[in-house]
Amino acid sequence: MEKGEILFANKGHELFYQKQTESKRYFRHPKFKAFFYLMGLHKETRKHIGELFDFKNAAIRPDGLYCDWHDTESLTLVRLGFNLFKGWTEQKLEFLSSPHYLFDSRLAPYLVQALLLRYPYRLNRYSLTT
Amino acid sequence: MLQFAGIRFRDEIHRDFFLSMTNMLGSRGSVYHAAYFYLLGLCDTTRLHYADLYDFDTHQIKLDGLYGGWQTGSTTRLTLLAFNLWNGWAEDGQEIKSSPYYLFDCDLAPYFFEAVRLRYPEFCRN
Numbered sequence: 001m002e003k004g005e006i007l008f009a010n011k012g013h014e015l016f017y018q019k020q021t022e023s024k025r026y027f028r029h030p031k032f033k034a035f036f037y038l039m040g041l042h043k044e045t046r047k048h049i050g051e052l053f054d055f056k057n058a059a060i061r062p063d064g065l066y067c068d069w070h071d072t073e074s075l076t077l078v079r080l081g082f083n084l085f086k087g088w089t090e091q092k093l094e095f096l097s098s099p100h101y102l103f104d105s106r107l108a109p110y111l112v113q114a115l116l117l118r119y120p121y122r123l124n125r126y127s128l129t130t
Numbered sequence: 131m132l133q134f135a136g137i138r139f140r141d142e143i144h145r146d147f148f149l150s151m152t153n154m155l156g157s158r159g160s161v162y163h164a165a166y167f168y169l170l171g172l173c174d175t176t177r178l179h180y181a182d183l184y185d186f187d188t189h190q191i192k193l194d195g196l197y198g199g200w201q202t203g204s205t206t207r208l209t210l211l212a213f214n215l216w217n218g219w220a221e222d223g224q225e226i227k228s229s230p231y232y233l234f235d236c237d238l239a240p241y242f243f244e245a246v247r248l249r250y251p252e253f254c255r256n
Contacts, residue, residue: 083230083231084231087226087229087231087232088231089229094220094225094228094229095218095220095228097225097229098218098220098225098228098229099211099214099230099233100214100219101218102230103246103249103250103253104250104253105253106253107253108246112246112247115239115243118234122236122237122239122240123239123240
């Protein structure tokens with residue numbers, strides 16, 4: 001993996017990310033890039049993107065966190081996606097959006113990649129590989 | 131940024147602090163300690179006050195250290211991350227400050243990633 005290259009889990013992930021971030025000019029803003037990167041990682045979040053994101057108003061849909069199709073991994077992705085979008089955390093369950101709970105999963109490298117997309121100006125000297 | 135043994139350090143002082151702390155802990159050292167002292171070693175201030183943030187007799191973190199008069203914006207952030215990676219701790223009523231949105235939007239973010247890598251090596255292998 002070369003510096004500056006984005007880490008994708010599979011082709012479906014990459015295609016989803018490209019399709020969404022290229023669909024509107026302002027979707028190239030880091031907060032949208034990080035959000036769609038995370039939503040593209042799981043097939044259920046790709047499938048149900050309309051329940052998680054209001055395309056008309058370009059806003060997240062927090063109610064999407066409570067849909068019955070979620071599994072543990074999709075919940076992790078959505079929690080981080082919502083948090084990086086605008087600092088959102090679930091009321092009374094804010095701790096579930098902290099690094100201790102989010103990064104303790106096999107998704108960790110992808111979550112770090114999402115942070116790199118969200119804060120490129122902070123992390124322009126960082127690459128996922130040592 | 132300085133690389134040593136596959137770990138990215140801010141500078142030599144950071145590396146030396148980390149090594150001296152992990153050596154001091156000896157066999158007691160774990161991924162929890164590695165991430166914790168890596169973060170504490172990032173700034174002069176937290177290096178100076180590490181004993182206010184860790185109890186070497188009981189081997190527990192000192193939560194009161196978060197409220198020390200010496201804390202600054204950056205050191206508060208790194209202390210919050212260190213506490214959170216240690217045992218999931220987040221300040222009551224201020225949990226939002228321990229979320230990635232607030233923690234990683236700072237100049238120390240690249241080193242915060244290294245701390246996450248040290249804490250969860252099983253998930254963060256290259």
